[in-house]
Amino acid sequence: xxxxxxxxxxxxxxxxxxxxxxxxxxxxxxxxxxxxxxxxxxxxxxxxxxxxxxxxxxxxxxxxxxxxxxxxxxxxxxxxxxxxxxxxxxxxxxxxxxxxxxxxxxxxxxxxxxxxxxxxxxxxxxxxxx
Amino acid sequence: xxxxxxxxxxxxxxxxxxxxxxxxxxxxxxxxxxxxxxxxxxxxxxxxxxxxxxxxxxxxxxxxxxxxxxxxxxxxxxxxxxxxxxxxxxxxxxxxxxxxxxxxxxxxxxxxxxxxxxxxxxxxxxxxxxxxxxxxxxxxxxxxxxxxxxxxxxxxxxxxxxxxxxxxxxxxxxxxxxxxxxxxxxxxxxxxxxx
Numbered sequence: 001x002x003x004x005x006x007x008x009x010x011x012x013x014x015x016x017x018x019x020x021x022x023x024x025x026x027x028x029x030x031x032x033x034x035x036x037x038x039x040x041x042x043x044x045x046x047x048x049x050x051x052x053x054x055x056x057x058x059x060x061x062x063x064x065x066x067x068x069x070x071x072x073x074x075x076x077x078x079x080x081x082x083x084x085x086x087x088x089x090x091x092x093x094x095x096x097x098x099x100x101x102x103x104x105x106x107x108x109x110x111x112x113x114x115x116x117x118x119x120x121x122x123x124x125x126x127x128x129x130x
Numbered sequence: 131x132x133x134x135x136x137x138x139x140x141x142x143x144x145x146x147x148x149x150x151x152x153x154x155x156x157x158x159x160x161x162x163x164x165x166x167x168x169x170x171x172x173x174x175x176x177x178x179x180x181x182x183x184x185x186x187x188x189x190x191x192x193x194x195x196x197x198x199x200x201x202x203x204x205x206x207x208x209x210x211x212x213x214x215x216x217x218x219x220x221x222x223x224x225x226x227x228x229x230x231x232x233x234x235x236x237x238x239x240x241x242x243x244x245x246x247x248x249x250x251x252x253x254x255x256x257x258x259x260x261x262x263x264x265x266x267x268x269x270x271x272x273x274x275x276x277x278x279x280x281x282x283x284x285x286x287x288x289x290x291x292x293x294x295x296x297x298x299x300x301x302x303x304x305x306x307x308x309x310x311x312x313x314x315x316x317x318x319x320x321x322x323x324x325x
Contacts, residue, residue, distance in 0.1 A: 012224065012320055013320050015220070016224065016320050019224070020208055020213060022216055023210060023212045023216050034154070035147065038143055041146075045139035077148070081152075081156065091163075106177060109180075112187065114197060114200055116166075116173075116203035116204050117324075124207045
């Protein structure tokens with residue numbers, strides 16, 4: 001049964017939701033403004049090449065200046081991100097496998113056990129996302 | 131601008147975009163998972179106190195602490211330096227609506243527990259607050275750029291919990307707790323108590 005909340009509790013929740021919404025908007029602005037600025041820098045760099053060089057000459061310049069160490073560093077960065085992503089997927093699958101067992105065992109001991117409201121995989125619930 | 135210089139600028143921009151995405155999306159997601167993992171471990175420790183009958187599951191201190199931890203776990207993805215700044219800005223208005231609710235009573239509830247168990251509960255509370263502090267500092271770009279020299283990182287890893295325990299004995303701790311920790315805990319409990 002869902003507990004009936006008092007007016008004060010509801011007021012507090014509304015106020016906190018408002019603060020949270022403002023913080024979410026500001027955080028999203030910072031994230032995307034930075035990304036936009038860097039994208040603009042990349043675009044300006046590409047624009048600087050327009051009319052000066054053909055794709056072929058760019059390719060030759062690029063290949064002529066690629067060092068094995070730089071290529072390896074780029075490869076390492078991409079592979080590392082992929083590795084981290086796969087490990088994370090694996091971890092989520094394991095959480096999904098074990099969390100129902102833990103919940104059942106804890107509920108047998110404490111029938112009124114409360115939950116953190118995450119999904120079975122340990123993710124944020126869709127309705128809790130900003 | 132020569133072709134070579136322009137190409138360097140393109141690749142520098144792409145690398146910076148990659149770093150930006152890494153910090154603001156991938157690293158942040160990792161930190162949220164790490165924070166939740168730490169709090170799940172603390173919640174398990176709390177559950178073990180109840181399982182071994184050191185504290186009743188229906189005791190108010192158990193319920194409030196578990197609800198606070200649940201709130202932080204659920205609210206982890208929204209916990210940021212900026213949200214704390216905004217919360218502190220509206221501190222008076224938020225706190226004015228909280229004392230009448232059951233969310234602001236953890237310190238009082240802890241006083242009603244057996245001293246030996248209270249020490250264990252306070253240890254959980256201290257480590258929970260350290261995890262929150264760690265999360266706030268290490269997910270904020272401002273903190274990374276301005277306030278976090280590498281030495282501080284090493285210091286936190288080595289002596290963080292002990293320093294926080296020492297801080298609790300300093301008189302100014304009450305002010306720190308009143309104006310920073312209690313509003314955060316109250317906020318976590320509000321979110322944690324939502325059905």
